[in-house]
Amino acid sequence: MTGTWVNQFEGVPEENWPRVILGVTNPFFIKALDHWPHILKVGDTVEGADTPERQEKTRKNWDGRTLDTKPGIYTQYKPYLNKDKSVAKKLLKGDRPSEVQCNILRRHFLELTQSFMIPLERYLSSLMPLRKEMSPFKAIPSARPFSIDDFLLTIDGSGPSLTCGVKGDWQGLYRRFVSSANFVGWLANRSRDVNAQLKAQYVEALCSADLGSKVLATKHHVEIVDLVLRVRQRIIELEDANEKRHQLVRQIVSILSAVDEELKQVLMSNCSLREIVS
Numbered sequence: 001m002t003g004t005w006v007n008q009f010e011g012v013p014e015e016n017w018p019r020v021i022l023g024v025t026n027p028f029f030i031k032a033l034d035h036w037p038h039i040l041k042v043g044d045t046v047e048g049a050d051t052p053e054r055q056e057k058t059r060k061n062w063d064g065r066t067l068d069t070k071p072g073i074y075t076q077y078k079p080y081l082n083k084d085k086s087v088a089k090k091l092l093k094g095d096r097p098s099e100v101q102c103n104i105l106r107r108h109f110l111e112l113t114q115s116f117m118i119p120l121e122r123y124l125s126s127l128m129p130l131r132k133e134m135s136p137f138k139a140i141p142s143a144r145p146f147s148i149d150d151f152l153l154t155i156d157g158s159g160p161s162l163t164c165g166v167k168g169d170w171q172g173l174y175r176r177f178v179s180s181a182n183f184v185g186w187l188a189n190r191s192r193d194v195n196a197q198l199k200a201q202y203v204e205a206l207c208s209a210d211l212g213s214k215v216l217a218t219k220h221h222v223e224i225v226d227l228v229l230r231v232r233q234r235i236i237e238l239e240d241a242n243e244k245r246h247q248l249v250r251q252i253v254s255i256l257s258a259v260d261e262e263l264k265q266v267l268m269s270n271c272s273l274r275e276i277v278s
Contacts, residue, residue: 043071080176081168115164122158123151124190131201136209137223139230140202143194146187148178203234207247213258221263228255228267235276252277 024033033039087108091101129141152171159170177183216224231248238245256264256277268274 037076039074041071041074079168080170080173081166084166086165112164112166115160118163119155119159120151120186121190123154124194126154128194128198131205134202134205136206136211136230137219137227140198143191143198148175199234199237203238203244203248206231206234206251207244209251211251211255211258216255216258221266224255224259224263225267228252228273231255232270232273232276236272249276 022033030041087105090104096104124143124146127144127146129143133141152174155170155174161167161170211227219227231252235245235248235252238248252273256267259267
């Protein structure tokens with residue numbers, strides 16, 4: 001069964017293989033699959049290897065040759081960070097219930113993940129435009145694009161090595177992460193959140209802006225038309241009749257009462273605008 005599964009991918013580049021965990025008991029596959037990037041061999045505890053330090057000596061890094069029969073983890077992956085044995089020592093110290101051990105492990109990885117992601121979140125926030133850059137007479141400003149080189153400049157003074165205590169090549173790890181599908185998905189989700197936040201801030205700016213006759217007198221007709229169209233679009237997006245929508249409608253009414261009759265007729269020729277103010 002396993003041989004059939006492996007053979008169906010013959011000739012297919014390994015990077016196009018599906019992500020799988022394959023368990024086998026036939027020793028034949030130790031040699032047949034020794035080119036796989038990660039192999040975990042499970043066996044009896046090695047005699048005299050009661051401590052993590054002794055067990056570590058029975059393991060060896062990937063050397064491209066057929067593996068011997070010793071149990072351990074064999075991988076082509078080169079770690080970017082130094083080993084952190086603190087959590088292993090904590091788990092092996094004392095006699096705790098399994099639930100407590102699980103909570104310790106979960107908390108460790110939660111804190112490690114937070115230490116890794118917080119610099120990314122902080123940098124992403126710095127890409128957002130300032131509130132003072134928002135103007136009702138301009139389109140919604142966009143966040144600046146993500147730059148891995150600019151981001152890496154920020155982690156020396158406030159990177160994860162300062163919060164989690166793990167040393168190593170954090171820059172290399174971040175570069176690896178940025179090239180992964182996980183980062184693409186994370187950035188897409190966060191970009192949607194950022195755009196939604198910018199829209200909300202823009203609506204606030206439209207609602208609080210002074211759009212009286214004195215301000216509009218300094219603007220060209222084209223600018224006023226664009227302004228009305230932007231406010232109308234925000235009103236359409238706010239389908240529910242909430243306070244923000246009412247404020248935007250009042251802004252439209254204020255603009256119409258402040259412009260000359262000719263421009264007012266041009267604006268009211270828009271059917272959706274007539275429905276909004278009616």
